[in-house]
Amino acid sequence: MDDECRGAWTLVYKLWFIFIPVLTVFVFTEESTVLASDIASLGDSEPDLIGHKPARRNLHDVAKESTVLVSDITLLGDSETELINHKPARRKLDDVDSSISIDCGIPEDFHYADVKTELHYASDAGFIDTGLNKNISLQYQSETLQRSLMNVRSFPQGKRNCYTIKPAEGKDTVYLIRASFMYGNYDDRDQLPEFELYVGVNSWDSVKFDNASHIVMKEIIHVPLMDSVYVCLLNTGSGTPFISALELRHFHDSSYRTQSRSLLLYKRLDVGSTGEMVRYKDDSYDRIWFPYNMPNCVPFDTPLPIDSLGESDYKLPSRVMKTAVKPLNDRDSLDFDFETGDSTLEFYVYMHFAELEKLQENQSREFDIQINGLPWKNSVVPNYLNSTTIDTRKLVRGTKLSFSISKTSDSSLPPILNAMEMYIVKDSLQAPTDQGDVDAIIKIKSRYAVDKTWQGDPCAPRTCWDGLNCTYTGYDPPRIISLDLSSRGLLGNIDPSFADLRELQYLDLSNNSLTGQLPDFLSELPLLRFLNLTGNKLSGSIPSGLMGRKNTGSLDLRVDKNPDFCQSPPCKKEKNFVVPLVAATVSFLAILLALVVYWRFKRKQPDVKLVVKSHDEEGSLESNNRHFTYSEVVSITNNFQTVIGKGGFGTVYHGYLADGTQVAVKMLSTSSNQGSKQFRTEAQFLMRVHHRNLASFVGYCNEGTNIGLIYEYMANGSLQQHLSDKTKNALSWKERLQIAVDVAHGLEYLHYGCKPPIIHRDVKSANILLNEDLQAKIADFGFSRDFPLENESHLSTAVVGTFGYLDPEYFSSNRLTEKSDVYSFGIVLLELITGRPAILRSHENTHIVDWVSPNLARGDIRSIVDPRLQGSFDTNSVWKALETAMACLPSISIQRPTMTQVLIELKECSTIEIAHDETWRMEGNTFETNSVDPEIEMGPQAR
Structure with a gap:
């Protein structure tokens, strides 16, 4: 044994960090769908694709799906017999940069050309590392079914699985992305799944199915902020996500570029067509055009090609532009409606025109276009055999979009329409992770071959990569x-990429096989306060930069169990058997002396001792947390001058550390036996949990009967104080939603990020603390319990908690599950919405659920919502939050959602409210908002 082994006698405590933060946005968009069971031809007699009605058509709401026939899909790309030899110039899709066609679920290195479209499809193996290849059931396979729908890639593992696509054109370029799905009972369960689809870090759409043969196609025009495009499937707990095909097409121009970064396809119509759908090769961008014929209109066409002398700005297919409609009566206008059902949806509209008739000298065609009775474009004159596109330039919205195309007084011919596109605007509310952090973590992943589940953006959407936590x-x-x-099998030196994570606060590289010197570049991380290198094969000594930060207490550095590492200089390489022997003897005598002193001291003291058992080992609190003497606590609290809280366990005081940091000091009352037990429990869990939405543990005092825990100070007190104190400024609805999201993040971490999971058992507004930025953190783990039984649905334990928040099933049966916390959180959410306590003393001690339920049944939101909000909120956001709260409160626990599901719903509420605020500010308060009219009782709007 040499001198460097002396550090192996230091007691080590591990801290594990497992974080699962979640984000979400929710967007309405229409999905283009295909029924494999429908084998028929489209014609004038068939139901219109979007609900066309005579004269004034009602095109239903956004949720209505366009149904397409499989026979049409299999015929996509068939060339039409041209009546003349000259054809318009069209680029081959194979020659277009960044065109990517992926058949998801076929074997690696396999590729093929589609028989109908001649598009080249490749395996998805090079784009994703997770998932299983599956074939759809034989009963849903047929010769007419598109080949890319015969198989799927399924993702039974992980909450988020992402495809990484790196088109040659990189970021800030317009791409069309299309994802296709057909369930086909591939898993032999005959259970239709539901899941969510994301592009980048923002919501694309939800994927749902009517039946096993239902084909769902989602299409988005997207401008990525990063060079890589991530397409992610999120498991929402309603079935296993899967995908059949994924396609990306690159637009060489900026025709579809808008103020928004994404446009969700709502309708793309080949007006006047009586044939099948049109796509590549006719459309060089591979847009899919649905045939569309109007009653009370006359379809007409031309055998001549459109744009034969050059491509239009939008590169429209000649086959689409060769057909059009006009009114039966030349004096009539073309009128049609779209029932969107949601006034918050915003649209971009594109109408495409081409004159198909050779006009005589005494003929003219000129028309005006109106939307919702307001002028859109006047005096439109289509060009003969050349395309003209009219777009809205500005956003259009409303529960109904009414279009009217009418001829001008100088026109001798009626109006026409050849084609039309409508897109729902999708704002990118969530920013992707900082590019520097992304580059660094990707290098780390590559350098150490870390977990394959590290896919997509490191921090979003909804969940971070395993082992990461983000702000x-x-x-x-x-x-x-x-x-x-920790324990990831890392080999080699510590890579310099770690130093590029400039906001890093916690780094745990313990229990790996890292070798070489401990690099000083880690001292350059300005915010790093915890570095665990225990259990590696490092050599040398602690660099000066890290040693300086360790000595000042700004860095908790752990380097034990590195056999060749020297913790305390001077460090020598000589072999010496005398020194270790002497050291061992001295150490033995010191330990023996300490035990004698402790035994004599113990005889004179009461049996109150704060002892903690961590998840992995046993020991006292004095392990690796900062110890404060009682005299230091007296100094910190200025002789316990300022009381900020009291309970059965004792009193909480405000104080200042030597560096000026504010803290809260909880001192145990010597007369509180139950308090002593709670202190031990709280200390046990504080050793394990580390999350931005849990109150941080600073240190402890443990001198005889003077036992205390020291936490970070939360300047804005408890949520209960804010809601009950009418003298305080009322929290806005946006702030309340963020508090709810913060608390949900914390509980989700306890339930799913800790091993074993932790049940808090006393979730209430008094135990939710707010810092100076109103960030919410869960406190008081005195009643918390581990839930280590992997194969059990509950624990049988004595009932603890707070009346009003207590799970009724737990109260009546002693059956404890994580759903008990979900119930308590539902009560807190009702408190946030109503501004009222869990027990309404002014209503003869009525429980808040019993007070809300009848008002909710009547749709009386005015009576439910905290009057201090004064109607300043989005109605849809409040109703969704109310529905989420009530979903947490069934008396039977299995009927409640998980905290992950609750978090998803709350993030959607927050997204709705943020969009509402942004719209209100952008429009200068000149348009109607969704605030509650104090004179009107409003029920939930369609979403």
């Missing part, structure tokens, strides 16, 4: 603040 501040990019790579 989220409004619209700013998320930053990586915690990285836990």
Whole structure:
């Protein structure tokens, strides 16, 4: 044994960090769908694709799906017999840069050309590392079914699985992305799944099915902020996500570029067509055009090609533009409606025109276009055999969009329409992770061959990569603040990429096989306060930069169990058997002396001792947390001058550390036996949990009967104080939603990010603390319990908690599950919405659920919502939050959602409210908002 082994006698405590933050946005868009069972031809007698009605058509709401026939899909790309030899110039899709066609679920390195479209499809193996290849059931396979729908890639593992596509054109370029899905009972369960689809870090759409043969196609025009395009499937707990095909097409011009970064396809109509759908090769961008014929209109066409002398700005297919409609009566206008059902949806509209008739000298065709009775474009004159596109330039919205195309007084011919596109605007509310952090973590992943589940953006959507934790501040990019790579089999030196994670606060590289010197570049991380390198094969000594930060207490550095590492200089390489022997003897005598002193001291003291058992080992609290003497606590609290809280366990005081940091000091009352037990429990869990939405543990005092825990100070007190104190400024609805999201994040971490999971058992507004930025953190783990039984549905334990928040099933049966916390959180959410306590003393001690339920049944939101909000909120957001709260409160626990599901719903509420605020500000308060009219009782709007 040499001198460097002396550090092996230091007691080590591990801290594990496992974080599962979640984000979400929800967007309405229409899905183009295909029924494999429908084998028929489209014609004038068939139901219109979007609900066309005579004269004034009602095109239903956004949720209505367009039904397409499989026979049409299999015929996509068939060339039409041209009546003349000259054809318009069209680029081959194979020659278009960044065109990518992926058949998901076929074997690696396999590729083929589609028989109908001649598009080249490749395996998805090079785009994703997870998932299983499956074939759809034989009963749903047929010769007419498109080949890319015969198989799927299924994702039974993980909440988020992402395809990474790197088109040659990179970021800030317009792409069309299309995802196709057909369930086909591939898993032999005959259970239709539901899941969510994301592009980048923002919501694309939800994927749902009518039956096993239902084909769903989602299409988006997207401008990525990063060079890589991530397409992610999120498991929402309603079935296993899967995908059949994924396609990306590159637009060489900026025709579809808008103020928004994404456009969701709503309708793309080949007006006047009586044939099948049109796509590549006719459309060089591979847009899919649906045939569309109007009653009370006359379809007509031309055998001549359109745009034969050159491509139009939008490169419209000649086959689409060769057909059009006009009114039966030349004096009539073309009128049609779209029932969107949602006034918050915003649209871009594109109408395409081409004159198909050779006009005589005494003939003219000129028309005006109106939307919702307002002029859109006047005096439109289509060009003969050349395309003209009219777009809205500005956003259009309303529960109904009414279009009217009418001829001008100088026109001798009626109006026409050849083709039309409508897109729903999708704002990118969530920013992707900081590019510097992304580059660094990708290098780390590549260098150490870390987990295959590290896919897509590191911090979003909804969940971070396993082992990461990120900070989220409004619209700013998320930053990586915690990285836990313990026990991941890391080999070699510590890579310099770690130093590029500039916001990193926690780094755990313990129990790996890292070798070489401990690099000083880690001292350059300005916010790093915890570095665990225990259990590696490092050599050398602690660099000066890290040693300086360790000595000042700004860095908790752990380097034990590195056999060749020297913790305390001077460090020598000589072999010496005398010194270790002497050291061992001295150490033995010191330990023996300490035991004698402790035994004599113990005889004179009461049996109150704060002892903690961590998840992996046993020991006292004095392990690796900062110890404060009682005299230091007296100094910190200025002789316990300022009381900020009291309970059965004792009193909480406000104080200041030597560096000026504010803290809260909880001192145990010597007369509180139950308090002593709670203290031990709380200390046990504080050793394990580390999350931005859990109150942080600073240190402890443990001298005889003077036992205390020291936490970070939360300047804005408890949520209960804010809601009950009418003298305080009322929290806005947006702030309340963010508090709810923060608490849900914390509980989700306890339930799913800790091993074993933790049940808090006393979730209430008094135990939710707010810092100076109103960030919410869960406190008081005195009643918390581990839930270590992997194969059990519950624990049988004595009932603890707070009346009003207590799970009725747990109260009546002693059956404890994580759903008990879900119930308590539902009560807190009702408190946030109503501004009222769990028990309404002014209503003869009525429980808040019993007070809300009848008002909710009547749709009386005015009576439910906290009157201090004064109607300043989006109605849809409040109703969704109410529905989420009530979903948490069934008396039977299995009927409640998980905290992950609750978090998803709350993030959608927050997204709705943020969009509402942004719209209100952008429009200068000149348009109607969704605030509650104090004179009107409003029920939930369609969503």
